Amino acid sequence: SQQGEEDPQALSIQEGENATMNCSYKTSINNLQWYRQNSGRGLVHLILIRSNEREKHSGRLRVTLDTSKKSSSLLITASRAADTASYFCAAKTSYDKVIFGPGTSLSVIP
């Protein structure tokens, strides 16, 4: 089974609302990364949170990490139409593998 699994698979919200995506993983990790991918393009690195961190912010992004629950969440506040994309978590395991989840498809409706 996959190391990183995002939830939900798809999310549709109105512009201005907050979007929350969750990621679960199965083994111990060194860090967890979030990426965005616009349709047919490459992935863009958004934020990396290390295993000894609980929360991290970058602009309108807020990432939390709960190592006891093996889960992370990505919150996008005040969403914009330009935030429409797929979002992926990637778990860097303690044996140096980086495993991507299948992604959450976010649609922000103007």
Added chain:
Amino acid sequence: ETGVTQTPRHLVMGMTNKKSLKCEQHLGHNAMYWYKQSAKKPLELMFVYNFKEQTENNSVPSRFSPECPNSSHLFLHLHTLQPEDSALYLCASSQSSLGGNYGYTFGSGTRLTVV
């Protein structure tokens, strides 16, 4: 522009063709990667190069042949592909092969269609 450039952006090839994908990074990174992204599947790591030496090959069929002449350039040579090889092929780079420590910079990908 991310600093990782992939060409071509789109490629259609027959099963008997030979073609190559090219990746170039201008970030001074020492590690480069090929990933395959198929519809409804997570990213699959194919190859890892660190200081132009291959350090990982994830059981990729021999019809995919990577080449890394230096730390800035990475190629993926393709021959006798199958229709199921149609996918988005992404190149990425990182400061070191411990790329998971800092994150990856991806190119825009090559959309490959095998007919």
